[in-house]
Amino acid sequence: MATASSRYWNEPTQTASRQVVDDLHLERIRHLVGWAYEHSALHRRIYDEASVKPSDLRTWDDFFYKLPFTDKPDYMKDQAVQPSGFGGTALERDRWQQYFHTTGTTGRFLNEVFTQYETHKAGSQYCYGLWDLGVRPGDSMYFCFDFGAWIGLWSYYWGARNLGLTIESGGGLSAAERVRQIVELRPTIVTGTPTYLLHLAEVARREGVDLRSAGVRVLAGGGEAGLSVPVTRNRLMAEWGAEQVYDAYGIGEALFVGQSCAEWGGGVHVIEDVCHSYAVGLESGEPVAGPDEVGEHVVTSYTHFAQPFIKYRTHDLVRIDAHPDHGCGWSWKHLPGVVLGRSDFMVTIRGVNVYPTAIENLLGDVSDLSNHYELHISCVDGMDRMLVRVEACGPHVDRADAARRLRSHLRANLGVNIETDVVGVDALVRYELKTKRIFDHRADAPPSPTLGRT
Numbered sequence: 033m034a035t036a037s038s039r040y041w042n043e044p045t046q047t048a049s050r051q052v053v054d055d056l057h058l059e060r061i062r063h064l065v066g067w068a069y070e071h072s073a074l075h076r077r078i079y080d081e082a083s084v085k086p087s088d089l090r091t092w093d094d095f096f097y098k099l100p101f102t103d104k105p106d107y108m109k110d111q112a113v114q115p116s117g118f119g120g121t122a123l124e125r126d127r128w129q130q131y132f133h134t135t136g137t138t139g140r141f142l143n144e145v146f147t148q149y150e151t152h153k154a155g156s157q158y159c160y161g162l163w164d165l166g167v168r169p170g171d172s173m174y175f176c177f178d179f180g181a182w183i184g185l186w187s188y189y190w191g192a193r194n195l196g197l198t199i200e201s202g203g204g205l206s207a208a209e210r211v212r213q214i215v216e217l218r219p220t221i222v223t224g225t226p227t228y229l230l231h232l233a234e235v236a237r238r239e240g241v242d243l244r245s246a247g248v249r250v251l252a253g254g255g256e257a258g259l260s261v262p263v264t265r266n267r268l269m270a271e272w273g274a275e276q277v278y279d280a281y282g283i284g285e286a287l288f289v290g291q292s293c294a295e296w297g298g299g300v301h302v303i304e305d306v307c308h309s310y311a312v313g314l315e316s317g318e319p320v321a322g323p324d325e326v327g328e329h330v331v332t333s334y335t336h337f338a339q340p341f342i343k344y345r346t347h348d349l350v351r352i353d354a355h356p357d358h359g360c361g362w363s364w365k366h367l368p369g370v371v372l373g374r375s376d377f378m379v380t381i382r383g384v385n386v387y388p389t390a391i392e393n394l395l396g397d398v399s400d401l402s403n404h405y406e407l408h409i410s411c412v413d414g415m416d417r418m419l420v421r422v423e424a425c426g427p428h429v430d431r432a433d434a435a436r437r438l439r440s441h442l443r444a445n446l447g448v449n450i451e452t453d454v455v456g457v458d459a460l461v462r463y464e465l466k467t468k469r470i471f472d473h474r475a476d477a478p479p480s481p482t483l484g485r486t
């Protein structure tokens with residue numbers, strides 16, 4: 033394993049050639065499909081219906097073109113009829129250690145279950161990125177949250193334990209109390225969603241506390257887009273005086289499949305030790321033509337034998353970088369911009385696809401605006417319309433003028449008219465966990481998701 037002076041947690045795997053990594057993936061996928069077929073009634077049914085046996089899976093073409101996808105509705109339907117209340121399980125109940133569920137953005141939870149080995153393995157996913165950022169045993173990690181059934185926080189906790197960090201919990205405290213505790217404890221790392229970390233900076237200012245005096249070196253989190261959005265990263269580092277921002281991209285079912293490295297390259301690396309990942313065309317379901325093409329992210333998790341997720345459609349839109357090594361030496365796939373949108377939540381305004389992350393980036397170019405914003409979608413006379421509502425960054429901002437400048441900046445960059453509304457400081461709701469950004473008011477709207485991040 034890693035020596036303290038090495039930047040790599042596991043150099044042979046993090047820097048292995050594409051051929052070596054892909055060969056290993058195919059071997060692991062074949063093993064996993066065999067396991068699922070033998071032990072999970074759901075997977076056996078799905079593969080039988082497609083007339084595919086595990087022994088048919090020999091090549092990548094077999095995987096890409098013969099093996100059926102799995103999707104959230106498969107598991108939801110199965111959990112509805114299983115006495116246990118869990119879908120797609122492949123291990124007996126006496127092996128289950130911990131229960132979670134996906135965040136309730138679609139109104140119904142997908143129940144997830146993990147064994148002790150799997151929660152340990154899930155924690156190991158964090159070691160690659162955090163080690164590269166120079167985090168070492170003896171450093172400390174502060175948690176801004178109360179722990180619930182959302183796996184994202186727990187997996188950070190397992191990661192901290194794996195790395196030998198001192199764990200500091202701010203559970204059950206108010207934002208002001210957390211600010212004071214952080215200054216007192218001086219943790220190396222503070223974890224939170226980007227919106228909440230910015231909120232803490234606001235609260236600190238109001239309380240007359242200099243957050244920069246806490247000496248926090250790394251801000252870490254996930255759950256929303258901001259940690260890989262340049263303007264939000266820069267604002268976070270400035271507000272906290274932090275040196276690094278660490279992003280983790282998660283899929284509840286397959287855990288945190290992506291982590292940023294120390295030479296931040298605009299996104300996260302796929303942790304190829306724990307999953308296989310590729311992108312497919314939305315219509316074709318076939319691998320995208322080129323490595324830089326946007327497609328739906330399809331993931332196979334190696335951490336989840338109790339409840340296998342194989343060739344699983346995440347509905348996240350990603351672009352897999354053709355050149356993952358941007359000075360870090362990692363050979364693992366890289367997702368610039370992380371999640372660019374949701375395939376099941378495409379907002380098309382007069383024929384133009386608009387991604388929320390693109391809007392968040394553009395907000396940062398316009399002076400006098402904060403990064404607290406909401407997107408409201410409605411349908412008027414059969415035409416979809418989008419309104420961006422954003423808070424001014426101070427009480428003396430000319431809000432009408434800022435709204436005009438934002439409208440014209442969005443128009444120039446997205447090629448479509450988007451309405452804008454600049455509201456006063458603190459006018460929008462703050463969330464401790466995933467921030468709700470998208471409000472879909474159309475009559476036949478699907479449930480509004482957060483931005484597809486666990």
Ligand SMILES: [Zn+2]
Binds near residue numbers: 293296301361
């Ligand atoms: Zn890198």
